[in-house]
Amino acid sequence: MTVTDTPVQVGSPDPAATFDCRQDFAQELAALAREDDRVVAVCNDSVGSSNLTAFREEFPDRLVNVGIAEQDLVGVGAGLANAGLIPFVCAAAPFLTGRATEQIKADVAYSQRHVVLCGQSPGMAYGELGPTHHSIEDLSWMRAVAGLPVVVPADPQQTRAAVRWAAQLGRGSYLRIPRFKVPVVSQESDVFAPGRAVVVREGHDVTLVAVGSMVSRAVWAADALAADGISARVLNMAFVEPLDRDAVLAAARETAGIVTVEEATVSGGLGAAVASVVAQEHPCPMRILGVENAFAPTGSASFLLDHFGLTTEGVVAAAQDVVGRARS
Amino acid sequence: MSSLTAPLTEDVSAEPRALAADAGAAAAYLEAVARHRTLGGEELARALGRVATGVRRDVITTIQGAGLGHVGGDLSVTDILVTAYWHTLTLDPTRPDLPGRDRFVLSKGHCAAALYSTLASAGFFPRAELATFAQPMSPLNGHPNRVKVPGVETNTGPLGHGFPVATGCALGAKLLGEDYRTIVVLGDGEMQEGSNWEAAMTAAHYELHDLTAVVDRNRLQQGARTEDTKTLEPLHDKWTSFGWETRRIDGHDHLALVEAMGPSTTGKPVAIVADTVKGKGVSFMEDRVEWHHKVPTDEQVVAALEELSA
Numbered sequence: 001m002t003v004t005d006t007p008v009q010v011g012s013p014d015p016a017a018t019f020d021c022r023q024d025f026a027q028e029l030a031a032l033a034r035e036d037d038r039v040v041a042v043c044n045d046s047v048g049s050s051n052l053t054a055f056r057e058e059f060p061d062r063l064v065n066v067g068i069a070e071q072d073l074v075g076v077g078a079g080l081a082n083a084g085l086i087p088f089v090c091a092a093a094p095f096l097t098g099r100a101t102e103q104i105k106a107d108v109a110y111s112q113r114h115v116v117l118c119g120q121s122p123g124m125a126y127g128e129l130g131p132t133h134h135s136i137e138d139l140s141w142m143r144a145v146a147g148l149p150v151v152v153p154a155d156p157q158q159t160r161a162a163v164r165w166a167a168q169l170g171r172g173s174y175l176r177i178p179r180f181k182v183p184v185v186s187q188e189s190d191v192f193a194p195g196r197a198v199v200v201r202e203g204h205d206v207t208l209v210a211v212g213s214m215v216s217r218a219v220w221a222a223d224a225l226a227a228d229g230i231s232a233r234v235l236n237m238a239f240v241e242p243l244d245r246d247a248v249l250a251a252a253r254e255t256a257g258i259v260t261v262e263e264a265t266v267s268g269g270l271g272a273a274v275a276s277v278v279a280q281e282h283p284c285p286m287r288i289l290g291v292e293n294a295f296a297p298t299g300s301a302s303f304l305l306d307h308f309g310l311t312t313e314g315v316v317a318a319a320q321d322v323v324g325r326a327r328s
Numbered sequence: 329m330s331s332l333t334a335p336l337t338e339d340v341s342a343e344p345r346a347l348a349a350d351a352g353a354a355a356a357y358l359e360a361v362a363r364h365r366t367l368g369g370e371e372l373a374r375a376l377g378r379v380a381t382g383v384r385r386d387v388i389t390t391i392q393g394a395g396l397g398h399v400g401g402d403l404s405v406t407d408i409l410v411t412a413y414w415h416t417l418t419l420d421p422t423r424p425d426l427p428g429r430d431r432f433v434l435s436k437g438h439c440a441a442a443l444y445s446t447l448a449s450a451g452f453f454p455r456a457e458l459a460t461f462a463q464p465m466s467p468l469n470g471h472p473n474r475v476k477v478p479g480v481e482t483n484t485g486p487l488g489h490g491f492p493v494a495t496g497c498a499l500g501a502k503l504l505g506e507d508y509r510t511i512v513v514l515g516d517g518e519m520q521e522g523s524n525w526e527a528a529m530t531a532a533h534y535e536l537h538d539l540t541a542v543v544d545r546n547r548l549q550q551g552a553r554t555e556d557t558k559t560l561e562p563l564h565d566k567w568t569s570f571g572w573e574t575r576r577i578d579g580h581d582h583l584a585l586v587e588a589m590g591p592s593t594t595g596k597p598v599a600i601v602a603d604t605v606k607g608k609g610v611s612f613m614e615d616r617v618e619w620h621h622k623v624p625t626d627e628q629v630v631a632a633l634e635e636l637s638a
Contacts, residue, residue: 040503064499067533072492072526079496082481083504084427087496102486103523107493111483112475 012223013216018181022120024156025177026051028163029088033059038086039167040064044073050090050120070095074103074117081113086167092126093119093135093176101141108172109148116166117142121179123213123263124296124304131295134304135176139211140268142174143241149173149194150241152270154215155184158238161192180213180263180301185236197244203233206319207251207258211237211270214261214289214310221315228316230323240270248277256326257285259318263310266290285325287318347467347478353451354421357414364415369583372415376582379449380410381636384609386445386458388632392624394441394462396470400619402442404546404579404604405513409434409446411585412511412542421451424478430508431497433481435490435524436515436544437471438621444468444477452479488521490514491541495527498539498597511540511589517549520558525570528599532571537592541572541599544579546606550620567599579604610635 033039033055042064043050056063064080066073070091077089089096096119097104108115119138126133142150151166151173153159159177166173190198200215201222210218215236222232233255235247251258258278260271271288278284289310296304305311364375383406391397413419417430434443441461448455460466467476471485482493494512501508514524531539545563547554554560567574573594577584579602588600606620607613610632613624624632 061503064503064534066526066530069523069526069530071488071523072495072530075489075492075523075527076496076499076530078482079493079498080500080503082431082493082497083500083506085500085503103489103492106483106486106489110473113482 013183013185013219015183015216018183019156020181021153021156021159021178022051024159025118025163026055028160030055030058032163032167033062036086036167038084040080040085040087041090042066042073042077042080042087043090044068044070044095046091046120049092050118052090070099071103074100074115075107077115078103078107078111078113081115086114086116088116088118090118090120092133093122093138094133097135097138097141097174104142104148104174105145109145112171114170115172117172117174119174119176122176123180124301125179127299127301127304130298134296136263136265136291138176139240139262139264139270140272143268143273147171148241149239150176152176152211152238152240153178154212154236154238155182155186157184157186157188158192162238165192176212178212182213183216185215185219192238194239195242195244196239197247198236198238199233200236201232201234203231204254205231205256206323207233207235207255208261208315208319209235209237209248209251209258209270209274210261211240213263217310217312218261218315220312221319224312224316225319228320230319232319237270240273243273243277245277248274249282252278252282252284257322259287259289259315259322261289261310261315263305264290266292285322287322289314289318345465345467345476347453347457347476349422349424349478350451350454351422353455355451357421357450361414372586373582376410376414379414380407380582383410383442383445383449385633385636386448386455387441388610388624388629388636390441390445390458390461392629393459395623396462396621397441397623398438398621399441399624400548400606400613400616400621401436401439401515401544401546403608403610403613404606405436405439405442405544406608407580407582408513408542408544408585408602409442411582412589413446413450415586416589417509417511419450419479421479424452428506428508431481431494431510433484433490433494433497433510433512434472435484435494435512436487436518437484437490440468440470440472443472443480447477447479453477487515487518488523491524492527495531495536495539498531498536499534501538502534502536507538509538509540511542513542513544516543516545516547516554516560516563517557519543519560519563528567528570528572531597535595536597537595539597540589541597542589543599543601544604545601546604548606548615548617548620552617564601567601572597572599574599574601576601576603578602580608
């Protein structure tokens with residue numbers, strides 16, 4: 001099955017029905033734990049924020065809480081994997097990836113240990129709590145670690161698929177579990193596999209590549225562009241690593257250019273990954289939407305996404321720019 | 329949504345050259361460990377001392393051949409390694425991944441030469457491989473790598489990593505109802521890393537009585553004496569206050585090490601502060617900060633091996 005063979009969703013995500021994916025994450029983790037005794041959850045005093053309260057009630061002996069100690073958290077996870085368990089290490093994404101970057105590199109990735117690193121509440125989810133609590137660097141940091149898949153589910157179904165996929169991988173991975181409420185953007189028939197983008201919408205003028213909370217906005221942008229006579233392809237690039245190079249190159253060849261959208265810094269994340277392929281293999285106009293070298297002001301998550309132009313309108317404007325540049 | 333279990337499209341890690349056990353050496357090792365456990369007193373001390381001298385000689389020649397290494401710490405930790413491997417741990421070098429095996433983690437991973445020499449002495453891989461230490465494409469990296477070297481449980485090198493991982497190994501045994509032991513060896517300078525104290529709290533909280541942490545207390549770190557860099561003492565009291573059963577011994581006394589590495593008597597994890605001498609066994613290296621990672625000249629190797637020929 002190639003990317004362009006995958007079914008294409010024709011409808012628009014319903015903005016009135018949105019979900020906190022942590023619930024689906026927790027439910028799927030509990031389902032896995034019922035099927036496999038080796039599955040354990042490990043957290044850093046984040047039972048509530050990682051939505052593990054029900055897991056703890058059902059599996060009191062299979063929830064390890066190391067307290068507020070992220071380096072220990074990841075190291076203990078690697079040791080549990082050494083013992084033959086399948087640890088899901090859960091913590092707020094900024095602290096899991098920031099405070100334990102070296103543990104993730106040395107103890108998990110370099111040591112080839114099957115630890116599922118679950119970054120909770122990423123991006124601007126903790127809007128009002130300020131930049132210390134925003135996880136916008138995690139995609140860049142985790143992408144830089146060799147052999148570590150970086151997965152950004154966009155909705156509840158994809159979150160469940162990511163949990164199940166990571167549990168059978170046999171090596172470590174980083175899952176970015178959304179808290180910012182998202183509508184459904186995937187379908188039952190979507191393929192969830194490394195290096196495989198999901199074509200959410202077919203199109204031939206411009207390609208919008210988005211991850212996580214930005215996928216629905218990209219689809220709404222495609223709707224708006226269609227009204228303007230611009231046919232936009234939308235890719236849900238849930239695997240930032242390994243990236244679907246074929247889908248990127250197809251977009252570069254078959255459409256006028258590419259707009260990437262991520263709830264993250266533009267320094268080294270999804271846009272940089274796509275740009276690296278495009279620049280080296282098939283140069284085309286690009287716009288990379290994200291946070292540009294800035295710490296956020298105070299505000300809610302949705303306020304901050306608006307502030308940084310991560311909106312349907314922002315995507316539309318970038319797409320029009322790309323199309324305009326290609327035509328000029 | 330279907331969850332396709334396709335393999336990753338790219339595996340970026342280089343394929344290591346596989347090392348396998350030296351069957352003859354492994355058999356001799358298993359026989360010797362069984363014998364050591366029936367011995368006591370001077371006989372056991374002499375037996376472990378002979379192994380330690382051999383390991384120290386291999387450390388010297390391995391580092392000379394590679395042109396790099398951390399000879400001072402290698403020599404201070406040798407007696408701890410030899411006692412653990414040649415008496416306390418239950419391991420089968422021909423089956424290094426056996427599920428119920430005891431776990432050993434060298435958290436002070438810069439002393440890889442001592443670990444490799446000990447593993448080779450036990451037959452985990454042929455002793456001749458030591459000559460490839462740190463050479464291009466050798467499995468024997470400058471720091472331990474579990475994928476390349478049988479017997480290594482986790483990759484170490486950056487300090488403050490091995491202890492949390494060992495804590496996870498011990499916690500895993502508890503969750504799985506298994507009774508294997510986990511021993512982790514830490515450098516004393518390494519105790520300045522905060523992650524170790526995070527692990528110390530976790531292990532005490534979960535009452536991991538099958539976990540033993542040994543601090544190689546040689547009182548020197550890379551740049552200076554530990555106490556001139558950042559004070560560690562009273563180290564014994566620190567461990568005790570963190571909820572550990574704590575033992576302080578001469579880290580070059582094999583019989584003291586054998587006893588200290590015995591089981592917990594309190595249900596708490598066991599910390600051993602092993603007072604050692606950096607560069608132990610080579611007079612001109614002993615307690616000298618510059619031998620943290622200095623490479624001996626040919627003349628110095630001859631002199632060192634002379635001292636280590638007893």
